[in-house]
Amino acid sequence: MNEFSLIQKYFEKLTPDRDDVELGVGDDCALLIPPSNHAVAVSIDTLVEGIHFFKGVEPEALGHKSLAVGLSDLAAMGAKPAWFTLALTLPEVDENWIKGFSKGLAALANEHDIQLVGGDTTEGPLTISIQVHGFVDQAKAMRRSNAKLGDMIYVSGYLGDAGAALQQQLQQLNDDELNSEDIRYLYQRLERPTPRVIMGQELLGLASSAIDISDGLLVDLEHVLDKSGVGARLNLDNLPLSKTLKKINHKVAQALALHSGDDYELCFIVPPQHYAEIEKRFKGQVTRIGMITDDDGLYYIDDDDNLIELTGIGYEHFAR
Ligand SMILES: [Mg+2]
Known part of the structure; x- marks a missing residue:
């Protein structure tokens, strides 16, 4: 042998x-x-x-x-x-x-x-x-092509933690505010992600469409928008940030939540008739971050009420 x-x-x-x-x-x-x-x-x-x-x-x-x-x-x-x-x-x-x-x-x-x-x-x-x-069940499987105008966009857990660990490792994160427990938490998120297996099955019949966030929220959500032929508006104030990520520069934390990958959270799309059930069943585990629109692309509304396109904006640009 x-x-x-x-x-x-x-x-x-x-x-x-x-x-x-x-x-x-x-x-x-x-x-x-x-x-x-x-x-x-x-x-x-x-x-x-x-x-x-x-x-x-x-x-x-x-x-x-x-x-x-x-x-x-x-x-x-x-x-x-x-x-x-x-x-x-x-x-x-x-x-x-x-x-x-x-x-x-x-x-x-x-x-x-x-x-x-x-x-x-x-x-x-x-x-x-x-x-x-x-x-x-093939009739209920959450395909990327099922998102419709007026549906809500949700994510599970927190975004950007794995990306922050990666930046920390590359010495590109200002981590002055983080203690050793924070750093351990971020590495845990990068190296031992929790796949949302049970939640995925529980979403069947409630969410029409889903994707796991492996490459970054924007990149992954755009796959859903492309396949479904729709656009989206995000509320950036609602991006779920862990208490560790809340300690770093807010712009950087938001940029990580939008752009960095490796979190392996779910981003899923919910039609109007199921919002209430989702909010009740997954209270504290999921966050509504935006809605599906007929815009061409992905947008957010800034503090001065301007509609800003997110599509094509990279991490560097946004973090500034
Ligand atoms: Mg995937």
């Missing part, structure tokens, strides 16, 4: 045993039994060292994040997680690294009852690809 088959062995029993897995890791293919009345939602993400994460990041956190980004895509569709496959490219076989990585991965997999059903390992620059599979 070579080192790489040893790694495969290592991953074999890490995740829950599901009844819908006829055959899991260890054959040419896995054999999976999807439920008859649902669609299978599928998404793949690749994380490359030096591009998506810093060299030397804690392996346990990396294991968590590698699966979290896929779970977040399932959440944005309203899908219930079921299975995933893992392709791991490693520069060397470092057993401590494998141990940490698999621990982070397994903890999140168990939390969401998602089973590892296949994988591949190769030698090369550190790269992690995970494909996730989940189940969703």
